[in-house]
Amino acid sequence: MMEGLLQGFGVLMTVQNVSLCILGAVLGTLVGVLPGLGPATTIALLLPISLKLDPTGAIILLAGIYYGVAYGGTITSVLMRIPGEASSVVTCIDGHAMAKRGRAGAALGIAAIGSFIAGTFGILGVMLLSPPLAEIVIAFGPWEYAALMMAGLSLIAFFAASGIAKAALMAFLGLFLGLVGLDPISGTPRFTFGVPALVDGINIAPLALGMFGLSELLFLALSKDAKPEILRPPSTLLGFMPNREEWKRSAAPIARGSVLGFFVGLLPGGGAVLASFLSYAVEKRLTRHPDEFGRGAIEGVAGPESANNSGTAGAFIPLLTLGIPANAVTALLLGALLVHGVQPGPMILERQPEVYWGVIASMYFGNFILLVLNLPFVGLFVRALEVPRRYMATAILLVCAIGTWSVGLNHFDVLMAVLFGFVGFALRRGGFDLGPLILAYVLGPTLERSLRQALLIADGDLTEVVNHPIALGFLVAAALILLSGMLMRSRPAVVQDGGS
Amino acid sequence: MNRREAILASGATLLAAPAVRAQGATWPDREITILVAYGAGGSTDVCTRALAGEAEKILGVPVQIVNRTGGQGTSAPAQVASMRPDGHTLATAGMAALAILPHVLDLPYTLDSFTFLPGYARYLYGIAVPAESPIRTAQDLIAQGRQRRVTFAAAGAPQNIGMFELNKKLNTRFGFVPFPGGAEAVTAAIGRHVDFVVQNPPEMLPALQSGRLRLIASASDVRWKEYPDVQTLREQGVDLAVDSVLGLVGPKGIPQDRLERLNTALLQAARSPGVGETVSRFGMVPAPTPATEFEAMQRGAFAEFGPHLRENGLARR
Incomplete structure (x- = not known):
């Protein structure tokens, strides 16, 4: 093991590979900051260039982008309430609320440090636990995924600050939006109204950017108070950092988020998005300050931001040891490996140890670079909040428009984002939480596909689920989550975030 | 070498050039774009990039790749079907986009929307x-x-x-x-x-x-090169070979001289050892297929698959 790691650092420590690692991390951060332009698009764009590199160098570069994105996605979430990536959607809730209280620096700082700790934990996990964990991935079939997604959906009980009925309504809307596109089994289009651009479904970018970013813009435009809310930003780097109290409250969420994110990230399909929502729900359940959730609780930033980073690392296990991509990004990485003649799978450690250990070593190094890169800039980013609102509003509009357009180079997406902006504004005005909507939208398609696959396998017999203990376990968990969420709801004074 | 090229080569270039240019013999005079129906890094993408690289040398103009994914691989041919048939924009298409999905999806094209070009690789199952x-x-x-x-x-x-x-x-x-x-x-x-x-x-x-x-x-006509001892379905007495050839299509109505030039160049590129090597490395079988044969293949499969899809409830009607 140590030998392998040393070999890995040996591979990494060439001028070329170190610069590629740094380049990947920087590019990833930028891509993460820009909403819409996701890691998958970027890696697809860079793939032809990476063909000119040797396999290890290419993977170091592409992997750097992948985990760099998880860092960068936080920044716009906190500062502008625009999720840079789907996995940063939850961060919008408390991260932006913290920014409004003047604690943007603390939110960004804790996110960067939590990400670093979680990322490092995730890499350790990849190194130590790869083979046994790969078996878990294999044990998950359609029944297990369907049940896991049900458990994921039950998390809405914890986002139901506005009442379980309203949350359920939002979840149904999210599920419906996820149905648009091709039927996953028969491949026939549905709810597309003859619009070709809808055949591939509604993309997360117009949905999230519209509902969160553009609706925020409408609130900004309507508010009379033209003064920036942040008072006097501290002048030293230390002043931007989380204070002692915030540190104390973040430690446990970071630890829990790291572990949770790693295991959820392992599983194809759910990944980092589910991990971040799950962590948020857990922290909301365990916190001693439930009244602060939705109004800027640092636990609501520390946990999810750690979870989405260790989830990123977790996704490497099935990729490297089984050749199974856990999401669109690792699927591209798999393609990149194959292009270079590297066949991932159980044999990779014997046949191409230099690639395997080179990538692991580069992940350690890349995470360190990202921390060094992100912390000093926290102060700079926070100053962006001092920008007068009219400029800030223009910037948000521009970022949302470019972000949406860059996904598919499609003006229809931009129009949809505008539509979702108004819908999101109306919903938030009406006291609805958007979290359940996004969660259901992300999990719904996997739930539907898995359930229908399961029924195809069982020839339509729903009782077959009793032969799948893991699936049963998730269903019980779903019931418990719903129950405990409802019990918590009976406590008074839960505040929702809508309306700014 | 066709007649016009012969004239060029015979030294009458200076005098003949303006007249010939009008008829398009110096075509292509600018880049050709191939829309790849699947994402970068996949086997379709990499094999097409290899083909484009060879075709570039033969045609003397850049042949660039644009990944136009979506619609289960129908977006690229759909886009090409609606473009000007000048031979500058082509798309990848295989069995799925040409013979199967037209039965399933409401597509803006039919098989008659295309000019068929050569095929170059066969998927292996x-x-x-x-x-x-x-x-x-x-x-x-x-x-x-x-x-x-x-x-x-x-x-x-x-x-x-x-x-x-x-x-x-x-x-x-x-x-x-x-x-x-x-x-x-x-x-x-x-x-x-x-x-x-x-x-x-x-x-x-x-x-x-x-x-x-x-x-x-x-499940194909040939054994896998990695597993030469494992027989095909036919060899084991089961009469089935799943066959799908990947090729190129352009909009209907590409002028005949340009079409000939493209057909010759693309087929020659498909036969080059470099393309063959890349295709094999990606688990496909090199299959340089003349345009007419590629078209016949797709039309035959289209007619054959309709009933199967309808019986299994997968077709539109």
């Missing part, structure tokens, strides 16, 4: 079972399929249609469980969530080499 499975040969599989409902994972057409054909011919009960990608289908078989998987080599090889899956037959 195989049938594999989990290592613990008692099924060892194609005949075992058929026997099982006659006794009970046997489920298989696949990413979609045309593999599923092959199995539907068997259901009809041999009275088997193979149940299709669709997965969004080949890797997911293979994983489901490794975990024994389905009885077998029908996919391509790139996704199956890691599982086969580590012994988690066992290849029981090549």
Whole structure:
């Protein structure tokens, strides 16, 4: 093991590979900051260039982008309430609320440090636990995924600050939006109204950017108070950092988020998005300050931001040891490996140890670079909040428009984002939480596909689920989550975030 | 060498050039774009990039690749069908986009919307079972399929249609469980969530080499080069070969002289050793196919698949 790691650092420590690692991390951060332009698009764009590199160098570069994105996605979430990536959607809730209280620096700082700790934990996990964990991935079939997604959906009980009925309504809307596109089994289009651009479904970018970013813009435009809310930003780097109290409250969420994110990230399909929502729900359940959730609780930033980073690392296990991509990004990485003649799978450690250990070593190094890169800039980013609102509003509009357009180079997406902006504004005005909507939208398609696959396998017999203990376990968990969420709801004074 | 090229070569270039240019003999005079229907890094993408690289040398102009994904691989041909037939924009298309999905989706094109160009690679398919499975040969599989409902994972057409054909011919009960990608289908078989998987080599090889899956037959016309001892379905007495050739199409009505130039150049590129090597490395079989043959292949398959898709409730009507 140590030998392998040393070999890995040996591979990494060439001028070329170190610069590629740094380049990947920087590019990833930028891509993460820009909403819409996701890691998958970027890696697809860079793939032809990476063909000119040797396999290890290419993977170091592409992997750097992948985990760099998880860092960068936080920044716009906190500062502008625009999720840079789907996995940063939850961060919008408390991260932006913290920014409004003047604690943007603390939110960004804790996110960067939590990400670093979680990322490092995730890499350790990849190194130590790869083979046994790969078996878990294999044990998950359609029944297990369907049940896991049900458990994921039950998390809405914890986002139901506005009442379980309203949350359920939002979840149904999210599920419906996820149905648009091709039927996953028969491949026939549905709810597309003859619009070709809808055949591939509604993309997360117009949905999230519209509902969160553009609706925020409408609130900004309507508010009379033209003064920036942040008072006097501290002048030293230390002043931007989380204070002692915030540190104390973040430690446990970071630890829990790291572990949770790693295991959820392992599983194809759910990944980092589910991990971040799950962590948020857990922290909301365990916190001693439930009244602060939705109004800027640092636990609501520390946990999810750690979870989405260790989830990123977790996704490497099935990729490297089984050749199974856990999401669109690792699927591209798999393609990149194959292009270079590297066949991932159980044999990779014997046949191409230099690639395997080179990538692991580069992940350690890349995470360190990202921390060094992100912390000093926290102060700079926070100053962006001092920008007068009219400029800030223009910037948000521009970022949302470019972000949406860059996904598919499609003006229809931009129009949809505008539509979702108004819908999101109306919903938030009406006291609805958007979290359940996004969660259901992300999990719904996997739930539907898995359930229908399961029924195809069982020839339509729903009782077959009793032969799948893991699936049963998730269903019980779903019931418990719903129950405990409802019990918590009976406590008074839960505040929702809508309306700014 | 056609007549116009002969004139050019004969030294009459100076005098003939303006007149000839008007007729397009110096075509192509600018870059050609190929829309690849699948994402960067996949086998379709890499093989087409290799082809483009060779074609570039022959045609003397840049041949660039644009990945136009979506619509299950129909977005690229759909876009090309609506473009000016100047021969500068082409798209990749295989069995799925040309012979199968027109039955399933409401597409803006029919087979008559295209000018067919050469094919260059053949997808290879195989049938594999989990290592613990008692099924060892194609005949075992058929026997099982006659006794009970046997489920298989696949990413979609045309593999599923092959199995539907068997259901009809041999009275088997193979149940299709669709997965969004080949890797997911293979994983489901490794975990024994389905009885077998029908996919391509790139996704199956890691599982086969580590012994988690066992290849029981090549579902194509030829054996896999990695598993020369595993017979094809036909060799094992099961009359089926799933066949899908990847080729290029352009909009209907590309001028004849340009078409000839493209056909010659693309076929020559498809025959080059470099393209063949890349194609093999990606688990496909080099298959330089003249345009007329490629068109006949797709039209034949289109007519044949319609009934199978309708019977299994997968067609629009």
